[in-house]
Structures are given as structure tokens and as C-alpha cells.
Amino acid sequence: MNGHEMRVGLRAKLGVLATVLAIGTVAFAQQAKPWEQIPVPPLHDFKPEQPKKIVLKNGLTIFLQEDHELPFVNGSILIRGGSRDEPADKVGLVSLYGQAWRTSGTKTASGDALDETLALKAADVETSGGLATTSVHWSSFKQDFDPVFGVAMDVLLHPDFKPEKLALGKQQLAAGIARRNDDAAGIAGREASMVAYGKDSPYSRHVEYATIAAVKLPDLVAWHDKTVVPNGMIVSVSGDFDSAAMEAKLRKAFEPMARGAEVKTVQPAFKDPKQAVYFVNKADVNQSNVYIVGLGTERNNPDYYALTVMNEVFSGGFGSRLFQSVRTKLGLAYSVGGGYGAAYDHPGTFTVAAATKSSSTVAATKAMLDEIALLKTKPPTPEELRSAKDQVLNSFIFNYDSREKTLNEQVSLAFYGYPPDFLDRFKDAIEKVTAEDVTRVATKYIDVSKLAIVVVGNQSEFGTPLDKLGPVTTLDIAIPPPPGAPKK
Amino acid sequence: MLAVGASAQDMASFEKRTTVKVLPNGLTIIVCERPEAPVFSYFTMVNAGSVDDPGGQSGLAHMFEHMAFKGTREIGTTDYPAEKAALAKVETAYTAYDTEFRKRVGQNADKLAELKKQFDEAQKAAETYVVPNEFPQIAEENGAEGLNAETSEDSTNYFWSMPSNRLELWAYMESGRIGDPVLREFYKERDVVQEERRMRIDSSPIGRMVEQMLATAYVAHPYGRSGVGWESEISQVSATEAEAFHKIYYTPSNIVIAVVGDVKAATTIPMLEKYFGTIPAGPKPEEMTTIEPPQMAEKTVIIKEETQPFYLEGYHRPDYRDPDDAVYDAITDIFSNGRTARLYRSLVRDQKIAATAQGFSGFPGDKYPGLFAVYAVPLPGHTDQEMRESIHKELDKLKTEDVSDAELEKYKTRAKADKLRGLADNAGLAEQLAEYQTRFGDWREMFREIAKIDAVTKADIKRVAQKTFVENNRTVAQIEFTAPAATDDKAPAKTGGAQ
Numbered sequence: 012m013n014g015h016e017m018r019v020g021l022r023a024k025l026g027v028l029a030t031v032l033a034i035g036t037v038a039f040a041q042q043a044k045p046w047e048q049i050p051v052p053p054l055h056d057f058k059p060e061q062p063k064k065i066v067l068k069n070g071l072t073i074f075l076q077e078d079h080e081l082p083f084v085n086g087s088i089l090i091r092g093g094s095r096d097e098p099a100d101k102v103g104l105v106s107l108y109g110q111a112w113r114t115s116g117t118k119t120a121s122g123d124a125l126d127e128t129l130a131l132k133a134a135d136v137e138t139s140g141g142l143a144t145t146s147v148h149w150s151s152f153k154q155d156f157d158p159v160f161g162v163a164m165d166v167l168l169h170p171d172f173k174p175e176k177l178a179l180g181k182q183q184l185a186a187g188i189a190r191r192n193d194d195a196a197g198i199a200g201r202e203a204s205m206v207a208y209g210k211d212s213p214y215s216r217h218v219e220y221a222t223i224a225a226v227k228l229p230d231l232v233a234w235h236d237k238t239v240v241p242n243g244m245i246v247s248v249s250g251d252f253d254s255a256a257m258e259a260k261l262r263k264a265f266e267p268m269a270r271g272a273e274v275k276t277v278q279p280a281f282k283d284p285k286q287a288v289y290f291v292n293k294a295d296v297n298q299s300n301v302y303i304v305g306l307g308t309e310r311n312n313p314d315y316y317a318l319t320v321m322n323e324v325f326s327g328g329f330g331s332r333l334f335q336s337v338r339t340k341l342g343l344a345y346s347v348g349g350g351y352g353a354a355y356d357h358p359g360t361f362t363v364a365a366a367t368k369s370s371s372t373v374a375a376t377k378a379m380l381d382e383i384a385l386l387k388t389k390p391p392t393p394e395e396l397r398s399a400k401d402q403v404l405n406s407f408i409f410n411y412d413s414r415e416k417t418l419n420e421q422v423s424l425a426f427y428g429y430p431p432d433f434l435d436r437f438k439d440a441i442e443k444v445t446a447e448d449v450t451r452v453a454t455k456y457i458d459v460s461k462l463a464i465v466v467v468g469n470q471s472e473f474g475t476p477l478d479k480l481g482p483v484t485t486l487d488i489a490i491p492p493p494p495g496a497p498k499k
Numbered sequence: 500m501l502a503v504g505a506s507a508q509d510m511a512s513f514e515k516r517t518t519v520k521v522l523p524n525g526l527t528i529i530v531c532e533r534p535e536a537p538v539f540s541y542f543t544m545v546n547a548g549s550v551d552d553p554g555g556q557s558g559l560a561h562m563f564e565h566m567a568f569k570g571t572r573e574i575g576t577t578d579y580p581a582e583k584a585a586l587a588k589v590e591t592a593y594t595a596y597d598t599e600f601r602k603r604v605g606q607n608a609d610k611l612a613e614l615k616k617q618f619d620e621a622q623k624a625a626e627t628y629v630v631p632n633e634f635p636q637i638a639e640e641n642g643a644e645g646l647n648a649e650t651s652e653d654s655t656n657y658f659w660s661m662p663s664n665r666l667e668l669w670a671y672m673e674s675g676r677i678g679d680p681v682l683r684e685f686y687k688e689r690d691v692v693q694e695e696r697r698m699r700i701d702s703s704p705i706g707r708m709v710e711q712m713l714a715t716a717y718v719a720h721p722y723g724r725s726g727v728g729w730e731s732e733i734s735q736v737s738a739t740e741a742e743a744f745h746k747i748y749y750t751p752s753n754i755v756i757a758v759v760g761d762v763k764a765a766t767t768i769p770m771l772e773k774y775f776g777t778i779p780a781g782p783k784p785e786e787m788t789t790i791e792p793p794q795m796a797e798k799t800v801i802i803k804e805e806t807q808p809f810y811l812e813g814y815h816r817p818d819y820r821d822p823d824d825a826v827y828d829a830i831t832d833i834f835s836n837g838r839t840a841r842l843y844r845s846l847v848r849d850q851k852i853a854a855t856a857q858g859f860s861g862f863p864g865d866k867y868p869g870l871f872a873v874y875a876v877p878l879p880g881h882t883d884q885e886m887r888e889s890i891h892k893e894l895d896k897l898k899t900e901d902v903s904d905a906e907l908e909k910y911k912t913r914a915k916a917d918k919l920r921g922l923a924d925n926a927g928l929a930e931q932l933a934e935y936q937t938r939f940g941d942w943r944e945m946f947r948e949i950a951k952i953d954a955v956t957k958a959d960i961k962r963v964a965q966k967t968f969v970e971n972n973r974t975v976a977q978i979e980f981t982a983p984a985a986t987d988d989k990a991p992a993k994t995g996g997a998q
Contacts, residue, residue, distance in 0.1 A: 053664065054663065127905070133917075186854035189879040194704065196703075329568070339684070344691070344694055398640050412536035412538045
């Protein structure tokens with residue numbers, strides 16, 4: 012429930028994989044392969060239940076997905092406009108808005124009082140601010156739907172932003188700023204993103220004491236008034252209800268809302284990074300976090316499918332080239348992965364990352380660079396291509412094996428203006444990808460001169476100096492003090 | 500189970516679609532039919548974890564978990580008989596090298612180098628037969644989703660989901676790696692595991708603190724040992740030791756496997772029996788003798804380094820079988836669950852001294868007596884001491900005043916709702932079924948636990964708080980920000996230790 016509190020992993024379990032990756036190569040078989048004799052019957056016929064879509068006259072879109080397995084109803088109101096749309100001198104505005112919105116409460120019920128009422132019903136109404144959207148979520152037992160949905164609507168339509176809750180949000184963000192250089196992996200991820208997108212990009216910039224200090228209560232109210240317009244909203248509800256009755260309730264709640272001006276995202280210029288080596292020294296670690304980063308692409312790129320297969324060959328899982336080389340063959344990393352990323356409406360990043368002991372920093376980085384270079388010079392073998400496609404296609408069912416996933420997929424597609432049958436098209440397109448396609452996109456998109464290296468590690472243990480990789484620029488990660496703070 | 504009374508969520512409904520079969524070799528299989536989509540998830544729970552690492556071999560359970568992805572006699576090799584001979588030579592060469600390496604007196608550097616060379620050559624020879632990562636790759640090519648494994652203090656778990664037409668393929672693979680694993684590429688994987696240690700512990704302020712906390716809290720029980728292994732020990736374990744561990748702990752009677760999804764018990768059970776039934780039976784591992792003695796005094800670790808402050812304290816509590824288990828859950832809920840929780844209200848909302856403050860239980864495990872722990876993350880300008888005082892004030896209040904009706908009610912309602920919410924997901928269900936079957940000998944305890952939740956009273960909370968939250972039972976670990984002594988990068992300002 013405290014969605015904005017810092018999460019601390021005190022009980023992390025050990026595991027064989029650091030991140031869930033997904034595929035693969037090789038097969039020089041001499042031994043019989045008994046597993047190939049095991050019958051794989053055709054998969055049961057299965058048509059995922061698609062949510063019902065309703066578009067109101069005021070432009071608001073509703074998706075309804077009945078799911079009677081458990082006696083709960085979950086809902087979400089997605090609202091266009093997020094942190095990428097906030098002013099550069101007020102970075103943190105949307106995050107603070109998302110926190111203070113619900114914690115402040117409404118004109119008739121304080122946030123603290125709502126906390127209490129909802130907790131007694133094991134129900135939730137929460138708000139949050141994201142990159143492209145803000146949102147209101149709710150969840151409750153089905154018999155509590157009316158009062159809980161009532162709270163969600165009250166929060167949506169009658170918020171009452173309070174200074175003390177804004178201050179509470181600011182203290183959370185300030186704690187994050189103060190602590191952001193404690194953890195090497197965190198530094199590396201943050202700096203890599205800034206190197207890929209540029210340090211002032213809406214996709215990489217982060218909060219500073221000064222930018223959160225600049226956010227005032229009227230900013231939250233103005234953001235609310237600007238963004239909460241029905242034509243910029245998607246409402247989705249899933250769970251144990253009758254669609255006709257639910258539709259009537261939602262119409263009654265949302266139809267009175269008057270259309271407004273939709274938030275239009277102005278995409279920044281995207282400029283590839285330059286080939287360079289960036290470095291942050293961290294004296295208290297014995298392992299380096301290495302990132303190789305550049306810009307990626309968008310999902311509506313016709314080459315997205317060939318790039319997806321390329322990713323599988325490159326870094327898709329245990330059998331992938333990167334994993335086989337850096338982890339299995341060389342034993343240089345536990346955590347290694349990445350890929351040529353694609354986002355819905357702006358370029359993702361091409362990221363290849365690994366964590367390796369200080370003394371193998373240069374060796375591991377070189378091994379990663381070698382694998383990147385091989386993408387262009389070593390086309391996928393027929394085995395690699397088959398393996399990569401099998402992996403994508405045979406696990407495809409997991410894109411829609413629950414009603415909730417089907418619903419979320421439709422909401423995302425609708426939000427970004429993608430066709431509702433995007434998944435089906437994706438599957439067909441993957442089936443058609445050839446080895447030539449993979450080589451073509453690798454040649455077209457992979458350009459080492461547009462990839463930068465970011466290393467966060469303990470210089471005193473490197474052995475081989477980092478400048479073996481190229482001229483090194485040291486990044487300044489010092490945290491700018493709060494405005495008006497005494498100089499140290 | 501709840502007054503709601505819908506049909507898919509109560510024990511009666513699960514009785515109808517859940518079948519348990521204990522195979523003649525002792526392995527327990529649970530099949531739960533949930534035909535929502537043509538997929539299934541499985542969860543294999545081996546009732547052995549890091550606590551079972553033999554002395555001097557910390558990290559071995561976790562090391563073995565990694566080896567379970569290296570294949571079998573049939574998967575991952577081009578020629579098993581030849582590979583087997585080559586692997587035997589690797590062990591001989593390693594033993595010779597390791598014996599020389601460990602010599603405290605009279606170690607011969609030239610001999611060591613020569614033995615290292617022979618060991619490296621033996622590994623190279625063995626590697627010529629390896630098809631690297633063939634085991635996980637077959638799974639992934641056949642649509643495995645969420646393929647992973649985990650080693651906790653209490654158990655080692657393997658899991659993935661697959662399209663349901665791959666059920667038999669999975670049974671072939673899983674029975675192979677559980678019953679007949681081949682520990683190929685052991686020493687390279689040992690390097691990978693050391694990187695995992697560097698990532699999770701050595702290079703992580705929180706990781707370092709937690710390792711020190713547990714090592715300080717326990718004097719006898721292996722909960723005090725690093726699960727990933729002390730650097731010196733994990734860098735010296737051998738494949739022979741891992742094989743011995745497998746022989747003792749991966750015996751079928753120590754394993755429960757749950758399969759949930761688009762499967763029919765009537766056909767699935769015989770098929771699973773065909774594959775898993777061939778694993779040879781063995782004696783159930785001996786239960787552990789060690790019981791942590793009562794703590795005699797408060798213990799504190801202060802880590803002084805260039806990291807923002809952090810405060811953590813823990814109190815020994817009984818294991819999951821204790822009649823008060825649900826009382827600790829109630830305290831956790833009242834302390835930590837959401838914005839109505841006491842620690843949030845006191846430290847975060849009202850005093851504005853912490854970014855986060857929470858309590859949690861079963862740290863680092865709950866199969867044996869673990870800790871009830873509380874942590875707080877101070878806001879800039881606030882100290883560990885303030886966290887400590889405020890946390891103690893809240894703990895004392897539990898001992899002297901009854902919790903409110905509303906607090907108790909919230910705990911009960913939410914605990915039951917959370918249980919329900921966990922029932923509509925193949926992977927989560929498989930995990931719960933395997934865990935309850937392992938822990939209680941009957942998965943139905945999942946539902947029976949509701950009665951224990953309902954039975955918790957205000958008096959229980961006071962009694963348990965009075966018994967648990969006492970000075971002698973407390974261990975504290977804290978990070979105290981200390982600026983580096985000089986601007987010299989080579990001098991890490993890291994000191995610390997038990998007081």
C-alpha cells in the first residue's frame with residue numbers, strides 16, 4: 012500500500028538468474044536426444060477472452076474484463092500525461108502529484124480517514140505518477156465495489172491537495188536523492204540512462220533538491236485540472252461482475268465529465284551517444300557494473316520483429332551468445348543481459364550490462380563488445396534462428412494466459428494507438444523473420460561508434476586500466492546541495 | 500473460507516481438483532487442475548537450503564542449485580561415458596591442487612603452479628564433451644516462462660511455466676536433473692557464484708549489513724552463516740562435495756513437486772510416476788540438532804562507511820510451527836501494513852524522521868527460529884539513534900497497551916484477503932501447495948491457517964510482545980555515515996565490527 016516508500020530488499024533469495032532473460036544456440040549432437048522423441052501434442056484450442064471496449068461520447072475509453080474466479084473487482088483509470096511532460100525545472104512534480112493526490116484525500120474525506128476505511132475492507136484506492144501517465148487504481152471484494160469505487164471517483168473528481176502531504180512526498184524524494192550514490196548498481200543504471208538519452212532528456216533526468224523545492228501546491232492542482240479530461244483517460248475494470256451492470260455504473264460515473272484539451276507529449280530530439288568511456292569510482296565495491304548503451308527503437312518500426320529475433324540470438328537467455336560467452340564460457344559475470352530495446356512511442360535503449368569482479372572489468376567489457384560486433388559479422392546459424400524463433404513462439408501463449416494480461420495488453424495498445432490485434436500480427440511477423448533479416452537489421456542498427464561505455468567500479472582493483480577501452484571521462488555524480496544550504 | 504462463499508476459492512473446491520500422490524520412492528507429487536488456459540506451472544521444493552550447508556562448505560546448497568541447470572547424462576553432453584571419465588580426472592586433479600593449495604606449511608609454489616596447470620587441462624578436456632546450457636535451452640525453446648530457481652535458508656526451489664503440451668517433456672527434464680544431475684563445468688560456475696556474492700553482498704551496503712547482522716544474531720544455528728557462502732569457503736567447494744550434498748538432501752522423500760494448470764490428474768499422475776518413480780529411494784536426511792541458545796545480551800554491529808545511515812534490529816522468535824506464529828503476523832501487520840501502520844504513522848508521517856519504517860518476520864527463514872526484525876531508513880539529517888528510540892517506543896506500547904479493535908480487525912481481514920488473492924495464479928498456487936505440503940505434510944493447512952488468524956487476541960499480542968521484545972533478545976545492525984578520511988580513492992573508509 013505504501014507504494015511510494017523506499018523498498019529495501021533485506022530478504023533477497025539467491026537464484027540462478029539475476030534477471031529473467033529469455034534464449035538461443037549450439038547443437039553439435041552425437042548423443043541421441045531422447046527428449047526429441049517425447050510427443051508434443053497440439054496445444055488445446057484456446058481463444059483468449061478479449062475485454063469489452065466501450066467509447067463514451069466524451070472520448071473516455073472503457074475496457075471490461077469479467078473474471079469470476081475470485082470475488083474481487085479491480086479497476087484502473089489511466090490518465091494521459093506523465094513525468095516526461097513535466098517542466099524541466101520541476102522534475103518530480105508528477106511523482107509528488109501521484110503521492111499527494113491520494114494521501115491528501117478529498118473535499119469530504121481526509122486521506123488518513125480514507126486509509127482507515129479502506130484498510131478495514133482490505134481494499135485499496137491508490138494514485139501514482141508515471142512516465143507517460145498518472146493513474147488511480149482500486150481493488151476490493153466485489154461486495155464492497157460501490158463504496159470503494161465511490162472513493163476512487165471522489166479522489167478523481169474532488170481531490171483536496173494538502174501542503175503537509177506534499178511535504179511528506181518531498182521528504183520521500185529527498186531521502187532518495189541523499190541515498191542515490193550508496194549503491195553501485197543504482198549509480199550505473201542511472202548514469203547509463205543519462206548517457207544513452209542525454210542528461211536532460213525527459214527519459215533520463217532525475218529529481219534534485221532544487222527541482223522538488225520548486226514544486227508548489229498550485230502546481231499539483233494545475234496538473235490535475237489540465238490532465239483529468241475524459242478524452243485522455245482509459246478506464247479498465249476486471250473481476251467478478253456482470254458487464255452490463257458494470258457498464259451502466261461506469262457510464263453514470265464518467266459520462267457527465269466534459270471533454271478537455273488532451274495532453275500532447277512533445278518528444279525531445281533523440282541523439283545517439285558518442286563512442287566514449289565514462290567512469291565513476293566507488294571505493295567500497297569489489298565488482299564493476301558495466302553498461303554499454305545507445306539508443307534503441309520503437310515497436311511500430313517494421314524492423315521490430317527482426318530485431319526481436321536478433322535480441323533472442325544475442326541475449327535472450329541461457330543459450331544466447333552473450334550469456335554463453337560472458338557467463339558460461341568465461342565465468343566473468345553472474346548478471347549479464349540486455350538487448351536492443353523498443354518502446355511504444357519513443358526510442359528505447361540498446362543496453363548490454365554485466366557485473367564482473369574489479370580485476371576483470373576490461374576483459375568482461377571487451378567480451379561484451381566482441382559479442383556486439385559479432386552480431387554484424389556472424390549471421391545467425393540455422394540452429395540459432397530456429398532456437399530464437401521457437402523461444403518466442405512457443406512461449407507466446409504467456410502473453411495472454413490470463414484475463415488480466417489480455418486486458419492490460421489492450422489498454423496499452425489503445426493508449427499508444429496501436430492496433431488491437433498487434434500481438435497476432437507480431438506472432439505472424441516473427442514466424443517470417445529470416446537469417447538475412449536478422450543480419451540486415453544488425454547491420455542497420457548496431458553501430459559501435461554510437462555506443463558508450465559506463466563503468467562504476469573500484470579503480471584501485473582494476474589491474475588492467477580502463478583506458479585500454481578508450482579515453483576515459485570521469486562522471487561527476489556529486490549531489491547538488493539543496494538551494495540555500497550552507498556550503499560545505 | 501470467507502463469508503463471501505464463492506465456489507472457486509474454498510477448501511472444498513480445491514479438494515475436488517487437487518490430488519496428492521506419494522510415490523513408492525517417497526517423492527510427493529501434487530496435481531491441481533486449473534484449466535483457465537493451456538499452460539501449467541510447476542514448483543519443485545527440496546526441503547534443504549543454505550542451513551544445510553555442511554561445515555566449512557557454506558554456499559554449497561546454492562552452488563548445487565546452479566549445477567541443476569548443467570544437465571544430465573542425456574542432456575548437455577556429446578558423449579557421456581567419455582565425459583564421465585574426463586570429469587573423474589578433473590576431480591583427481593582438483594583434489595591434488597587443492598591439497599597443495601591448503602597446505603599451511605611447506606606449500607611448494609612450483610608444484611602448485613604445475614598442479615593448477617594439470618587441473619586447468621583436465622577441465623579443458625572435460626569441456627570438449629559439453630553442450631553448454633543445453634538443459635535450460637531446451638526448456639526455453641519449448642516455451643518455458645519464468646525459468647529460474649532459488650536457494651533460501653530453508654529450501655531450494657525450482658520452477659517455470661510451460662504450454663501444457665510440454666508436460667511430459669518437463670517431467671523428463673525435471674526428473675533427470677533432480678535424480679541424475681551431472682556436475683559439469685562446476686569450477687567455472689563457482690566463479691559465477693562468486694560474482695553473485697560480490698553483487699549481493701560485498702558490493703551492496705545493505706547486503707554487507709545483513710550478512711553482519713545475521714552473523715551477530717546467531718552464535719550456534721546456521722542461520723548466522725552467509726547463505727551465498729563465505730568467500731573463502733565458496734571459492735574452495737568441490738564437485739565431489741556437491742555430489743555428496745545431493746546424495747543426502749535430494750533424496751525423493753525430501754522433495755515435493757506441485758503442478759498446477761491445464762492438467763488432468765488422472766493422466767498426469769501415472770505419467771509423472773513413470774519419470775519421477777525411477778529416482779532411487781534413500782533415507783530421509785537427519786533433522787538438525789542445533790538449537791540456537793537463548794541470547795544473553797544485546798549485540799550491536801555499527802558499520803562506519805560512506806553510506807547513508809540505516810537502522811535494523813531483530814529479536815529471536817520461534818519457528819513457523821509455534822502456536823504464536825499468527826500472532827507475529829498480526830504484529831507485523833499492525834506495525835507495517837500500509838499507511839495506517841504504526842511505524843509509518845509514527846516515524847514517517849508524524850515525526851518525519853524516516854523515509855520508511857517496517858517490521859517483518861521470519862528473517863532469514865522460518866523453518867527454524869528466525870528473527871522478528873524492524874528497520875528504519877532515516878531521512879537526511881536524522882540519525883539511527885532516533886530510529887532506535889522511536890521503534891522502541893512502539894515496541895513498548897505493544898507490551899503495555901492493547902492494540903485497538905480496528906487494528907486487529909484490519910489484520911484479520913487483510914490476511915484472509917491476501918490468501919484469497921494468491922489463489923488465481925498457477926505459479927503462485929504451485930509454490931503454496933508445495934510449501935504447505937512440505938511444511939505441514941498437508942497442503943490443506945493453507946486453508947486451515949485461517950482459523951489461526953481468526954484466533955489471535957489482543958492479549959496474545961501483548962503476551963508475545965512482552966516475551967519477545969526484550970533487551971537481551973535484541974541484535975542491532977546499523978550503518979553510520981562516515982566520510983572518507985582522505986580524498987585518496989585507494990583508502991576505503993570502511994571499519995566496523997561487533998561491539
